[in-house]
Amino acid sequence: MGRWLLRLASLLLSAAVIAGFAGVWAWTEFTRPGPLAAETTVVIPRGAGMETIAHRLHEAGVITDPRILALGAKVTGQARRLKAGEFAFPASVSPQHALDILESGVTVVRRVTVAEGLSSAQVVAVVEAADGLEGEIGDVPLEGTLLPETYHYAFGDSRAAIVARMRSEMDRTLRTLWETRAPDLPIASPQEAVILASIVEKETGVAAERPLVASVFVNRLNRGMRLQSDPTVAYGIAGGEGLDRPLTRTDLKSETPYNTYVIDGLPPGPIANPGAASIAAVLQPAESDFLYFVADGTGGHAFAKTLAEHNSNVRAWRKYQRDNRAE
Known part of the structure; x- marks a missing residue:
């Protein structure tokens, strides 16, 4: 009987030692740096x-x-606290740290940038191309x-x-x-402000010029002069898809509701989605006597108070174009 008890005790001790070594090994594997060579992202689906x-x-x-990750999650109690989403894992992340990241719920932040002056159709195309988004947009929003x-x-x-957030932010x-x-x-x-801001947005990409360009259009409206803005002509011909060729003399005479060489005042709607800076520019335009720019x-642009000054600036611009083509 004594020998049997001694053998049993020996076996139990051996099992305990083996279990101890196994536990130490498993914990070491759970906490040691992992194989990842560079940061990567992984999507964990819901459920x-x-x-x-x-x-x-x-x-x-x-x-x-x-198996090490699953065992570690069970031992630490994290198995039921892991979140879904897209997570970033740094190089050499340990299984333990990987679980901490999944438990934190801090997902990867993605970004989609919409440039000023795009039409609503072009904005929709940007959003549709953004990686990681889901679902349909539906009808193209109003310009x-x-x-x-x-x-x-x-x-x-x-x-x-x-897209709903973009609408809300515009409002x-x-x-x-x-x-x-x-x-x-x-x-x-406010709608007229957006219309004029969309024209300013399409006329200049120079931030410092926006209040000056806005002042030209405000001055012309105050004097009952037509805006004579080329981008409105292009929009009247091609809409939000954009015109893929230079304007012609015939285009400038085209009878469309957006041709500000033909119509008085503002066109019936915006020709693009203006940024906040262009809206601010038309609501707080620079103080100037300018009526023209080219x-x-x-x-950038050269601004003029008189038609004679403007014609001189136009000649300089055309000379620049000829010289530039010659080169």
Whole structure:
């Protein structure tokens, strides 16, 4: 009987020692740096169980052994606290740290940037091309209702929700800027401000010029002069898809509601989605006597108070074009 008890005790001790070594080994594997050579992102789908999560991380090269991750999650109690989404894992991340990242719920922040002056159709195309968004947008929003900006989102967010945020931001920005408008502007409503801002946006890409360009159009409206803006002509011909050729003399005489060489005042709607800076420029234009402007060859424009000055600037611009073509 004594020998049997001694053998049993020996076996139990051996098992305990082996279990201890196994536990130490498992914990070492759980906490040691992993195989990942460079930061990578992994998407954990909603409703994923521990096995799915472990295999996703293994396939992405984040961990060496899915069983170690699953065991560690069970021992630490994290198995039921892991979140879904897109997560970034740094190089050499340990299985333990990988679980901490999944438990934190801090997902990758993605960005989609909409440039000022795009049409609503072009904005929709940008959002549709953004990686990681889901769902359909539906009808293209009305021109001038979306605020160009950089928008943050997470993997799996809705395209329609992003567009809705753009509408909301335009509404909020327009309300705020309208309250700060200069007195006696020839702009009767926030919608008219967006229309004129869209023209300013398409006329210049130089931020410092926007208030000056806005002042030209405001001065012309105050004097009952036609705006004579080339971008409005192009929009009247091609709409939001954009005109893929230079304007012709015939184009400038075309009978469209947007041709400001033909119509008086503002066109019936925006020709693009203006940014906040262009809206601010038309509501707080520079004080000037300028009535004309033309490109000057530097990316900006030459401004003039009289038609004679303007014609001189036009000749200089055409000479620049000829010289530039010759080179």
